[in-house]
Amino acid sequence: MRVLDLSAYIAGPYGCTLLADQGAEVLKIEPPGGDNLRQYPSTLPSESRAFLGVNRSKRGVVLDLKKAEDHAVLLKLVRDADVLVHNFRPSVPKRLGIDHERLNLINPRLIYCAVTGYGETGPMKDKAGYDQVLQTMTGMCTLQGKRGGAPEIIYGSVVDYYAAALLAAGVSSALYERERSGLGQFVGISLLRSALTMQSARMIWAEGESLDIGRDMRSGGVTGIHPTREGYIYISANTAHFWKALCEKTGLGALAADARYDSVRKRAQFAAEIVPKLHAALAARDAFEWEALFGDDVPCAAARRIEDMFDHPQVLAEGMVGTLEHPAVGRYRGVTHPIKFGRTPGPAPFAAPTLGQHSDAVIAAAGTSAEARDARGDPKRRQR
Numbered sequence: 001m002r003v004l005d006l007s008a009y010i011a012g013p014y015g016c017t018l019l020a021d022q023g024a025e026v027l028k029i030e031p032p033g034g035d036n037l038r039q040y041p042s043t044l045p046s047e048s049r050a051f052l053g054v055n056r057s058k059r060g061v062v063l064d065l066k067k068a069e070d071h072a073v074l075l076k077l078v079r080d081a082d083v084l085v086h087n088f089r090p091s092v093p094k095r096l097g098i099d100h101e102r103l104n105l106i107n108p109r110l111i112y113c114a115v116t117g118y119g120e121t122g123p124m125k126d127k128a129g130y131d132q133v134l135q136t137m138t139g140m141c142t143l144q145g146k147r148g149g150a151p152e153i154i155y156g157s158v159v160d161y162y163a164a165a166l167l168a169a170g171v172s173s174a175l176y177e178r179e180r181s182g183l184g185q186f187v188g189i190s191l192l193r194s195a196l197t198m199q200s201a202r203m204i205w206a207e208g209e210s211l212d213i214g215r216d217m218r219s220g221g222v223t224g225i226h227p228t229r230e231g232y233i234y235i236s237a238n239t240a241h242f243w244k245a246l247c248e249k250t251g252l253g254a255l256a257a258d259a260r261y262d263s264v265r266k267r268a269q270f271a272a273e274i275v276p277k278l279h280a281a282l283a284a285r286d287a288f289e290w291e292a293l294f295g296d297d298v299p300c301a302a303a304r305r306i307e308d309m310f311d312h313p314q315v316l317a318e319g320m321v322g323t324l325e326h327p328a329v330g331r332y333r334g335v336t337h338p339i340k341f342g343r344t345p346g347p348a349p350f351a352a353p354t355l356g357q358h359s360d361a362v363i364a365a366a367g368t369s370a371e372a373r374d375a376r377g378d379p380k381r382r383q384r
Contacts, residue, residue: 001025001175004077005058006086006098008035010131010160011191012115013054015167016085020057021338022172023346027077027362028058031065034355046328052352053334056324060353061362065096069368074098076366078106083171087115089126100186110184111174113167119190129191131159138195143202143215163194221271222246223264225303226279231287236299238264245297250281326351 001024005016013028013035020026028035035051042048063070078084084103086093093099093114100112114120117129132153135141140159141151170187178184196203202215222243225234237246240262247256255274261267267274282290287302294300309315310333322336329351336349 001082002080003027003083003085003171004029004074004081006084006088007115008087009037010050010054010157011163011189011194012085012087012113012167013037014161014164015113015115015171015189016058017054017056018164018168018338019083019171021336021346021349022168022341023344024083026058027358028055028060028353029063029074029077030060030355032062034062038355044329047326047352047354052326052329052332055352056334056336057347057349058353059358059362060356061359062356065098071097073363073366073368075103075106076368077362078103078110081107081110082175083111083113085113085115085167085171089128090114090116090120091126104184108183109178111171111178111187112184113171113174113187113189115163115167115189115191117190118192120188131157131191134159134191134195138192138199139202140195140199159191159195159198162198163189163191166194166197221268221275222278226275226282228282228287228290229285232303233282233287233290234301234303235294242298243267246294249294249298250278252277252281322349324349324351327354327357 001019003016003019003024003026005013005026006029007013007016008030016024016026016028035055037051037054038048040048040050042050044052063074065071065074084098086098088096094102100114103110103112116125117134118124118127132141135154135158136151141153144154145152167187167189170189174185174187205211222237223235225232235246237243243261244256247253255261255277260270261274285293291300291302304312310321315321318340319337320335321333323331323333324336325331332351337346339346
């Protein structure tokens with residue numbers, strides 16, 4: 001499958017990376033200035049760390065779609081493509097001459113995927129939407145903050161990455177349907193749908209129920225992050241089995257025998273009584289000692305840095321970190337193989353492209369000569 005990735009930032013590009021992980025050939029098509037993610041702050045001198053992480057296993061092509069000759073190249077690529085992904089606002093594709101209706105005439109088998117902030121219809125459809133904008137709009141930040149306190153952002157671009165997963169799933173489903181019908185179709189992914197889908201457990205309003213009710217899914221009290229003698233540990237003890245094991249391991253057996261605390265709801269209700277005793281017990285060891293002591297009996301994790309994941313034995317055992325070679329950065333380690341297939345493991349991952357790294361080869365294969373590319377003043381060729 002050939003995927004034309006015209007998207008920028010995270011949601012669209014990482015969705016295409018997930019398709020590349022599953023064997024698709026992905027062409028990262030950027031304007032002359034490149035994907036804006038390349039310009040994000042980074043301690044790497046030659047490339048954005050974020051761009052590398054989001055765009056692995058793609059070939060890089062530069063096209064200026066406002067130029068007729070580059071627009072013609074894209075249309076040639078569309079003829080043989082299986083998927084096209086972009087994250088322009090709904091009014092932009094028609095101005096660029098790459099709207100679904102036009103491309104469908106060129107290639108009726110094309111899966112055309114548009115990533116938007118707010119969807120394809122409605123009063124906000126042409127507004128720019130970003131991860132943290134949608135977090136704030138949809139209540140995620142209000143619920144993330146402390147009760148009665150200020151809203152708080154959830155860092156890590158969770159809405160973008162979930163939208164990327166929806167993109168990969170939606171495109172894959174459309175490709176599967178195409179095997180039966182022979183026809184492509186439009187696939188719409190929005191950050192608004194992503195943010196609300198992530199909150200399906202909160203988005204329930206029963207008939208006759210007051211709208212202003214508690215929707216916080218945190219069980220409260222015992223389950224959460226707690227201080228230890230040194231460092232912090234997350235503990236989950238929502239089941240009777242895990243609650244009993246936690247009490248026994250921390251020397252608080254009397255709490256497990258107390259009927260006032262024999263359910264998650266009761267423990268949340270009496271958190272002010274339980275948590276100080278738990279903290280006093282946890283002060284006897286550091287976070288990693290407790291993690292080892294709890295073992296399989298209490299679901300938990302000592303709070304680590306992301307840097308600790310590069311050599312974590314479980315991560316290594318799962319083969320999730322690979323070493324890639326980049327023309328400017330050199331060798332680097334990064335996430336690979338997020339999905340495991342038993343019979344068809346997929347291609348070996350490779351580094352994200354430099355800007356326009358594969359332009360000449362891809363455009364020549366599409367039927368445009370290097371001489372014609374020189375004549376139109378290609379920015380990558382001028383750099384040489």
